[in-house]
Amino acid sequence: MEKDFEKNGINENYGCLFGVGVGPGDPELLTLAAVHAIENADIIAFPGKTKEDSTAYSIPAKVIPGYTEKPAVPIELPMTKNQDELRTIHEKAAAQLEKYLRDEKDVAFLTLGDPSFYSTYAYIDEKVRADGFETEIIPGITSFSAIAAKLQVPIVLGSETVKIQTGLDRNLDTDTENLIILKAGRNAGKIRDQLKTAGFKAAMVCNAGMKDEKIYATIDDIPEMEGYFSLMLAKKQRVEG
Amino acid sequence: MEKDFEKNGINENYGCLFGVGVGPGDPELLTLAAVHAIENADIIAFPGKTKEDSTAYSIPAKVIPGYTEKPAVPIELPMTKNQDELRTIHEKAAAQLEKYLRDEKDVAFLTLGDPSFYSTYAYIDEKVRADGFETEIIPGITSFSAIAAKLQVPIVLGSETVKIQTGLDRNLDTDTENLIILKAGRNAGKIRDQLKTAGFKAAMVCNAGMKDEKIYATIDDIPEMEGYFSLMLAKKQRVEG
Numbered sequence: 001m002e003k004d005f006e007k008n009g010i011n012e013n014y015g016c017l018f019g020v021g022v023g024p025g026d027p028e029l030l031t032l033a034a035v036h037a038i039e040n041a042d043i044i045a046f047p048g049k050t051k052e053d054s055t056a057y058s059i060p061a062k063v064i065p066g067y068t069e070k071p072a073v074p075i076e077l078p079m080t081k082n083q084d085e086l087r088t089i090h091e092k093a094a095a096q097l098e099k100y101l102r103d104e105k106d107v108a109f110l111t112l113g114d115p116s117f118y119s120t121y122a123y124i125d126e127k128v129r130a131d132g133f134e135t136e137i138i139p140g141i142t143s144f145s146a147i148a149a150k151l152q153v154p155i156v157l158g159s160e161t162v163k164i165q166t167g168l169d170r171n172l173d174t175d176t177e178n179l180i181i182l183k184a185g186r187n188a189g190k191i192r193d194q195l196k197t198a199g200f201k202a203a204m205v206c207n208a209g210m211k212d213e214k215i216y217a218t219i220d221d222i223p224e225m226e227g228y229f230s231l232m233l234a235k236k237q238r239v240e241g
Numbered sequence: 242m243e244k245d246f247e248k249n250g251i252n253e254n255y256g257c258l259f260g261v262g263v264g265p266g267d268p269e270l271l272t273l274a275a276v277h278a279i280e281n282a283d284i285i286a287f288p289g290k291t292k293e294d295s296t297a298y299s300i301p302a303k304v305i306p307g308y309t310e311k312p313a314v315p316i317e318l319p320m321t322k323n324q325d326e327l328r329t330i331h332e333k334a335a336a337q338l339e340k341y342l343r344d345e346k347d348v349a350f351l352t353l354g355d356p357s358f359y360s361t362y363a364y365i366d367e368k369v370r371a372d373g374f375e376t377e378i379i380p381g382i383t384s385f386s387a388i389a390a391k392l393q394v395p396i397v398l399g400s401e402t403v404k405i406q407t408g409l410d411r412n413l414d415t416d417t418e419n420l421i422i423l424k425a426g427r428n429a430g431k432i433r434d435q436l437k438t439a440g441f442k443a444a445m446v447c448n449a450g451m452k453d454e455k456i457y458a459t460i461d462d463i464p465e466m467e468g469y470f471s472l473m474l475a476k477k478q479r480v481e482g
Contacts, residue, residue, distance in 0.1 A: 021386075021390075023272075026274070027273070028272065028273045028274035028277070029272050029273070029274055029380065030272065030273055031264075031269065031270050031271065031272050031273075031382060032268070032269045032270070032271055032272075032273070032276070032304060033267070033269035033270055035273070036269070063273060114386050115390065115395070116385075116386055116389040116390060116394075116395050116396040116397075117386075117395075117396055117397055118397060118398065118399070119395070122395035122398060123398075125393065129393070135393070137389075137390035137391075137393055138390065139270065139382050139386035139387050139389070139390040140382075140386075141272060141380050141381075141382065142386070144357075145262075145355050145357055145358075145380035145381075145383070146380050148357040148378075148380070149262075149356065149357060149378035149379065149380040150378075152366065152370070152376070152378055153357075154356070154357050154358075154360070154363035155357040155358055156357075156358055156359055156405065157359065157363055157364075158359070159407055159409065159411060160406075161404060161405065161406040161411065161414065162404070162405045162406075163402055163403070163404045163405075163417065164397065164402060164403045164404075164405070165401075165402040165403075166400055168400065170400060170402065173402065173416060173417070175414060175416070176404065176414070
């Protein structure tokens, strides 16, 4: 792949690692930059154990001819809260990718949504750069932008604020007009009740853009519990005057 | 344009209004969905007075053959804080667009970034839908995702939160690990000082993706004042242990 090496002097004979945001599921939400990075890459890397179980890997297949014939490498990224284990996982992933970079291969690492929001890729990118390789991040459409577009509910307007958090560990900060809560499924009922008390309306979407997508359109529809990929959009009720 | 009318029974003989997020400036950050909506539209609508002064209008030109030959309609959206004036502006914009929809034309209204974040399009979409027309929103890459990718700084990780606000009217809420401040230029110095006091590091980018882009890479580089399209990314300093 042609690269502009003038921008970056380090290890210019090595390949470049592209962290490619592939959006939340619909291949139409790939950017042109993502399509071009995937087309030009020598190697596709994706989080997961096999092509078949990787959502990120599946997304470009419909829109990039010849995609499934490209060499593709699964990168296992098991979830854990143990910081030492996490570091070992990220170092192992970086080492796997650097083998190809040293071999002068450009690698496109596919990541769901946008690599800048709650993505494991950020740690891998940091490690690979620290090891002296060139990396580039290609932004993607986030799940919350896609869901807001689908529901035709703007996320934030005028002089409002929006706070984005996960629903796993934190208390809600309701000092904002708008809230986006990712991974809201496990504590859905608890979050729903907190939001109601604080005067918010809300909707929840599970497995957005997938075949088994579910939409809970009002706060009262939200159940006690849902799957991991559940996202809530909440808005403080306006007092009509 | 072929449309799936089974989804939506209202006024199916009329055209559809597509609110198309065109990203922050680089045409490579258009999504495939945006490209297809623009290609298939009968009319391009864009915010501004003329094609020449509209950034949103300029973005697709390099990547969509024949784009500049399509009929294109400027929609004037002057800024004001007067709510009555704003309503009149949005109603006038909606009426302009509805003329084409009644004429069975599909219209692609181009909007910088993502229509769900701080976009005037949200008001127009709501009005046009309330008037009984079909609309569809196509999400776009936000300026903050593009800037974070370029700076290779993740916006939010792990169990952190991120708060997004404008820098015009509000005090900073520093009860978050990460802050994104749009339109930070006018109060840049004041925001910088508040962030420093609260223990944040920060960077500011002005006119991201444009020819006159400027990057202030550290908090101490940020000047007292900058242009309207200035965005700050701020992160709470971690106490290293």
